[in-house]
Amino acid sequence: MHESCSSCPPVVGDVEASVGYCWPVRVYYEDTDAGGVVYHATYLNYMERARTEWLRALGYAQEALVRERGILFAVHRLSVDYLYPARLDDQLCVRVGALKIRRASMEFSQQIQSKCASYPRLLTRATVKIACLAAKNMTPCPIPDPILDAFHTWENRRCEC
Amino acid sequence: MHESCSSCPPVVGDVEASVGYCWPVRVYYEDTDAGGVVYHATYLNYMERARTEWLRALGYAQEALVRERGILFAVHRLSVDYLYPARLDDQLCVRVGALKIRRASMEFSQQIQSKCASYPRLLTRATVKIACLAAKNMTPCPIPDPILDAFHTWENRRCEC
Amino acid sequence: MHESCSSCPPVVGDVEASVGYCWPVRVYYEDTDAGGVVYHATYLNYMERARTEWLRALGYAQEALVRERGILFAVHRLSVDYLYPARLDDQLCVRVGALKIRRASMEFSQQIQSKCASYPRLLTRATVKIACLAAKNMTPCPIPDPILDAFHTWENRRCEC
Amino acid sequence: MHESCSSCPPVVGDVEASVGYCWPVRVYYEDTDAGGVVYHATYLNYMERARTEWLRALGYAQEALVRERGILFAVHRLSVDYLYPARLDDQLCVRVGALKIRRASMEFSQQIQSKCASYPRLLTRATVKIACLAAKNMTPCPIPDPILDAFHTWENRRCEC
Numbered sequence: 001m002h003e004s005c006s007s008c009p010p011v012v013g014d015v016e017a018s019v020g021y022c023w024p025v026r027v028y029y030e031d032t033d034a035g036g037v038v039y040h041a042t043y044l045n046y047m048e049r050a051r052t053e054w055l056r057a058l059g060y061a062q063e064a065l066v067r068e069r070g071i072l073f074a075v076h077r078l079s080v081d082y083l084y085p086a087r088l089d090d091q092l093c094v095r096v097g098a099l100k101i102r103r104a105s106m107e108f109s110q111q112i113q114s115k116c117a118s119y120p121r122l123l124t125r126a127t128v129k130i131a132c133l134a135a136k137n138m139t140p141c142p143i144p145d146p147i148l149d150a151f152h153t154w155e156n157r158r159c160e161c
Numbered sequence: 162m163h164e165s166c167s168s169c170p171p172v173v174g175d176v177e178a179s180v181g182y183c184w185p186v187r188v189y190y191e192d193t194d195a196g197g198v199v200y201h202a203t204y205l206n207y208m209e210r211a212r213t214e215w216l217r218a219l220g221y222a223q224e225a226l227v228r229e230r231g232i233l234f235a236v237h238r239l240s241v242d243y244l245y246p247a248r249l250d251d252q253l254c255v256r257v258g259a260l261k262i263r264r265a266s267m268e269f270s271q272q273i274q275s276k277c278a279s280y281p282r283l284l285t286r287a288t289v290k291i292a293c294l295a296a297k298n299m300t301p302c303p304i305p306d307p308i309l310d311a312f313h314t315w316e317n318r319r320c321e322c
Numbered sequence: 323m324h325e326s327c328s329s330c331p332p333v334v335g336d337v338e339a340s341v342g343y344c345w346p347v348r349v350y351y352e353d354t355d356a357g358g359v360v361y362h363a364t365y366l367n368y369m370e371r372a373r374t375e376w377l378r379a380l381g382y383a384q385e386a387l388v389r390e391r392g393i394l395f396a397v398h399r400l401s402v403d404y405l406y407p408a409r410l411d412d413q414l415c416v417r418v419g420a421l422k423i424r425r426a427s428m429e430f431s432q433q434i435q436s437k438c439a440s441y442p443r444l445l446t447r448a449t450v451k452i453a454c455l456a457a458k459n460m461t462p463c464p465i466p467d468p469i470l471d472a473f474h475t476w477e478n479r480r481c482e483c
Numbered sequence: 484m485h486e487s488c489s490s491c492p493p494v495v496g497d498v499e500a501s502v503g504y505c506w507p508v509r510v511y512y513e514d515t516d517a518g519g520v521v522y523h524a525t526y527l528n529y530m531e532r533a534r535t536e537w538l539r540a541l542g543y544a545q546e547a548l549v550r551e552r553g554i555l556f557a558v559h560r561l562s563v564d565y566l567y568p569a570r571l572d573d574q575l576c577v578r579v580g581a582l583k584i585r586r587a588s589m590e591f592s593q594q595i596q597s598k599c600a601s602y603p604r605l606l607t608r609a610t611v612k613i614a615c616l617a618a619k620n621m622t623p624c625p626i627p628d629p630i631l632d633a634f635h636t637w638e639n640r641r642c643e644c
Contacts (some may be wrong), residue, residue: 028213030206032356034410039352040558044524045191052189064248075523079562088356089224168350193517195571201397205363240401250519350535352528367513374511385572411546
């Protein structure tokens with residue numbers, strides 16, 4: 001079963017729309033630029049908020065991960081397709097899906113979808129690779145077992161649907 | 162009666178805590194700096210989000226104000242006291258209270274309060290003066306009557322408590 | 323004698339224009355919002371860049387202050403008047419002047435001036451109080467003597483003009 | 484001949500280091516996050532500043548392009564590899580090279596290199612596809628001929644070296 005906010009309609013004509021977790025984001029002036037739309041780097045913030053809330057939903061807050069386990073999750077690689085712009089006051093749905101979960105890294109499929117239009121429109125599509133780093137020296141380290149288990153449990157639950 | 166989210170406790174020892182509207186904000190990595198706390202300019206974003214949601218609660222979205230009425234609300238003056246820092250993953254309550262409502266401007270009292278600590282702590286206190294501007298030339302113009310009425314109604318409702 | 327970039331003309335009709343240090347800033351899309359002008363919180367970034375470069379000009383880089391001396395300078399209070407907006411591609415001059423230098427804090431007068439117009443225009447005027455904090459617990463601590471001496475030397479040099 | 488600031492050393496062991504234009508960027512607190520390094524979305528801002536200055540060096544300012552020609556350049560697709568983090572106070576060199584110039588879009592190779600270390604280190608490597616849009620409706624439109632000519636002249640000059 002997919003976790004998602006009940007008010008998020010499926011994305012029309014997009015086979016990847018089934019990615020699992022969904023976090024709502026509202027567009028404020030701070031997010032826009034003089035072109036009248038959301039600034040291209042801001043979508044990366046939105047996608048990180050969604051990953052953070054997905055992690056929190058699994059029981060792990062990032063600040064506690066640094067403080068208690070000495071690890072942090074850092075973006076290692078990303079690619080983004082900008083299909084349509086988001087605008088001031090838009091209500092967005094930012095989706096998180098797991099593509100690959102490895103010993104010291106994860107790869108996510110992410111989508112940003114507009115909820116404002118009369119039909120939902122896919123605005124941005126991204127792949128984001130996250131590395132697990134030791135906070136003390138910023139070098140790669142294994143994802144702690146309980147967290148890795150939580151990821152796999154979440155992933156498997158998705159596959160059952 | 163004060164409009165506020167029911168989960169926001171009163172701020173201990175702060176007579177201004179009664180300011181009316183409250184908007185919850187979560188702190189993400191994007192908001193912090195290398196000092197380990199929220200970057201000082203980011204609190205201005207938080208305060209604008211709260212004013213925007215207060216305005217939306219009164220029935221007015223900023224994007225529609227520009228498009229339909231040709232006006233926008235711009236910060237004209239502000240002063241901020243930084244009392245304690247907010248940190249990664251903190252859940253904050255951003256309050257909005259009206260100090261003065263004039264023909265072409267408004268003055269707000271705003272407070273940012275931590276909800277994470279065992280007791281709520283006032284982190285930031287600000288006064289923000291907003292001017293109503295004609296979008297076409299960015300010059301001052303009167304606040305449209307229906308909006309002004311909504312402001313006064315909200316203000317009076319506060320006074321009854 | 324005032325330190326300033328030679329290409330910065332005096333601000334017309336502004337007695338405070340003599341504030342000492344000047345740092346040039348260019349406006350990019352990232353700095354603007356859908357109102358078509360620089361977002362109000364962004365001016366705080368500009369003012370911090372200028373304070374950082376003023377400090378560097380005195381011989382102190384912020385990263386080294388944390389690493390070698392365990393201190394950081396944090397904004398404690400600020401007030402800003404927004405007079406005219408800056409726009410995309412504008413070339414700005416951000417000025418730093420010392421109002422008060424105390425044992426554990428400093429107060430600056432800052433101004434942001436447009437260099438693009440046919441005559442220079444004062445866009446933003448601010449007072450910023452900075453506190454010296456111990457990095458380990460973010461509590462106030464005295465400004466180290468050599469740095470305090472550098473501040474006073476700079477301040478006195480200003481007074482000679 | 485490659486245009487570049489004379490103080491930018493070649494990147495050790497990187498065949499792509501020859502990309503043409505270089506823009507210096509300093510890291511401030513605003514750019515960093517609580518992980519102690521530059522926030523991952525901020526590198527996109529740096530890369531846009533470099534593209535903007537490259538365009539300005541060719542004679543075209545973005546604000547004037549919107550106002551006089553009704554066009555703007557928007558990011559259509561990007562991919563970024565984060566190799567090493569930049570830190571507070573680092574002095575960076577942001578490079579811009581043209582991969583492909585088409586009728587209504589351009590593809591750039593961009594690199595961010597540290598200048599602070601005893602040897603220059605490649606921190607971030609990106610490919611950015613830019614589309615030319617009509618400002619009035621944000622739909623694709625051809626790059627105006629004089630600008631396209633300027634791009635090709637710049638590209639050919641690179642090939643002569």
